[in-house]
Amino acid sequence: MPTTAPRRRGRAPVLVLVVGLGPTLVACGGAGAPGGAGGPGGAEAPGSSSSPAATASPEPGTSPGVSPSYEVGGAARAAVDTMLARRAQAVRERDEAAFLATVDDRDPRLVAQQRTLYANLAQLRLARYDYETTADQLLPDPVRRAGPREPVVRFQTIERTQVADALTGAVGNVVRMTYVRRAGQWLVGRETAPEPVAGVPGQLRPWFGGPVDVADRGTLVVLTDAADAGLADDLADIVEDAVTADAALLQVEPDRQVLVDATGNGPAVRLNTVDEEEAAAIYTGVFDLDAQGHRTTSSGGTIRINPDLTAAELTGDPGLLRHEVVHLLLRRYTGALPMWLSEGTAEYARWYPLTTSDLRVAPELWRRVQAAPRQLPGAGVFQLDPAVNYLVSQAAAQHLLARGGPVALRSLLEGYRTGAAAGTGPEDGDLTDRLLDDVYDTTEAEVVDGAWDALGRLDR
Numbered sequence: 318m319p320t321t322a323p324r325r326r327g328r329a330p331v332l333v334l335v336v337g338l339g340p341t342l343v344a345c346g347g348a349g350a351p352g353g354a355g356g357p358g359g360a361e362a363p364g365s366s367s368s369p370a371a372t373a374s375p376e377p378g379t380s381p382g383v384s385p386s387y388e389v390g391g392a393a394r395a396a397v398d399t400m401l402a403r404r405a406q407a408v409r410e411r412d413e414a415a416f417l418a419t420v421d422d423r424d425p426r427l428v429a430q431q432r433t434l435y436a437n438l439a440q441l442r443l444a445r446y447d448y449e450t451t452a453d454q455l456l457p458d459p460v461r462r463a464g465p466r467e468p469v470v471r472f473q474t475i476e477r478t479q480v481a482d483a484l485t486g487a488v489g490n491v492v493r494m495t496y497v498r499r500a501g502q503w504l505v506g507r508e509t510a511p512e513p514v515a516g517v518p519g520q521l522r523p524w525f526g527g528p529v530d531v532a533d534r535g536t537l538v539v540l541t542d543a544a545d546a547g548l549a550d551d552l553a554d555i556v557e558d559a560v561t562a563d564a565a566l567l568q569v570e571p572d573r574q575v576l577v578d579a580t581g582n583g584p585a586v587r588l589n590t591v592d593e594e595e596a597a598a599i600y601t602g603v604f605d606l607d608a609q610g611h612r613t614t615s616s617g618g619t620i621r622i623n624p625d626l627t628a629a630e631l632t633g634d635p636g637l638l639r640h641e642v643v644h645l646l647l648r649r650y651t652g653a654l655p656m657w658l659s660e661g662t663a664e665y666a667r668w669y670p671l672t673t674s675d676l677r678v679a680p681e682l683w684r685r686v687q688a689a690p691r692q693l694p695g696a697g698v699f700q701l702d703p704a705v706n707y708l709v710s711q712a713a714a715q716h717l718l719a720r721g722g723p724v725a726l727r728s729l730l731e732g733y734r735t736g737a738a739a740g741t742g743p744e745d746g747d748l749t750d751r752l753l754d755d756v757y758d759t760t761e762a763e764v765v766d767g768a769w770d771a772l773g774r775l776d777r
């Protein structure tokens with residue numbers, strides 16, 4: 318929304334690159350709780366729309382060479398599991414030949430896809446890589462060039478990948494692989510991307526898709542499309558600088574443990590807004606999955622960048638990553654903070670040392686800011702007009718930081734965390750009233766007044 322996003326007064330050209338694009342929102346999803354809304358991204362739950370299909374023919378009428386599935390039982394699954402164990406071992410031991418030996422080599426497209434998958438994984442230091450299947454049989458995908466009497470089967474399959482140091486545990490992904498028995502041996506006969514499930518952000522799987530580049534800085538690992546030569550290192554530099562700057566600004570410990578996915582692979586980064594705008598970037602937690610595809614334990618955090626942003630747009634706006642890095646640095650408070658506070662702090666850092674009085678807004682946005690309800694925008698209303706609510710939140714955070722600096726801000730954050738631990742949610746107005754009184758000797762009404770004072774100084 319080029320007409321509504323704030324622009325830097327005077328020195329606009331750099332920013333125009335970013336705010337002039339479709340994906341203008343800097344989003345931050347916060348980590349979804351384990352077992353929380355929705356299942357894994359792209360998960361196809363057993364028994365859901367693709368019904369168990371132990372003996373069904375795969376998609377009648379599709380390509381020739383697709384064979385009907387035979388009745389396959391426990392023996393087949395045990396054999397598939399053995400093959401998958403060899404395949405995972407091949408990834409861990411970087412044995413391409415052993416990996417490709419698990420792939421049906423009659424299908425050149427499959428082989429090319431799997432070579433890329435292997436090459437991508439081989440660039441990562443992996444603390445863990447393995448698969449788990451369940452007995453649930455799903456509708457197999459067509460296996461190209463399979464013989465008429467070769468059985469095919471698709472078991473529910475989970476892939477677990479832990480990028481060493483960057484992730485604290487394995488990230489689980491439901492993968493969609495159809496297995497084919499050829500000359501007595503079970504092989505991967507087809508792999509496709511799982512369908513996205515509406516409204517549920519997908520888990521992280523940047524290694525599946527096109528070729529990637531990796532910048533490995535220990536706990537900080539950045540993946541980009543290989544076509545964006547040099548971008549992975551540039552982004553790693555930008556993230557490292559952002560961590561240093563944000564940690565100094567907020568007086569918190571630097572934290573560089575994050576996996577940055579700037580590839581075009583995997584499920585799209587999407588923020589649900591009324592106008593369906595996509596997020597420019599998002600910080601989110603990732604999780605392991607159990608065999609049924611339900612989230613279990615946290616595996617760390619990732620910054621995912623909208624692949625529609627070009628390399629020049631990404632490197633031309635370091636503020637984008639300064640915003641996301643605030644969420645990284647404050648991750649111990651994830652889920653405990655009201656949205657205006659986490660987003661406001663992130664926006665404050667994004668623009669620092671500029672303040673709201675240095676930002677230029679279009680008349681249309683100015684009008685909406687003036688018409689907005691005089692309140693701190695809670696999670697329930699934030700996405701109704703994110704452009705306004707990011708600004709209001711930034712102004713509120715700016716007001717609090719002017720009043721008490723990073724020390725008081727930390728007390729406020731800790732207060733919310735203590736409240737959350739005691740069962741009081743971040744959007745509880747009584748908690749906010751109490752904390753603002755305890756920490757700042759102020760009221761929400763005063764913070765709102767301070768925010769709108771600052772918003773009144775927006776350039777328009």
Ligand SMILES: [Zn+2]
Binds near residue numbers: 344345644
């Ligand atoms: Zn954010």
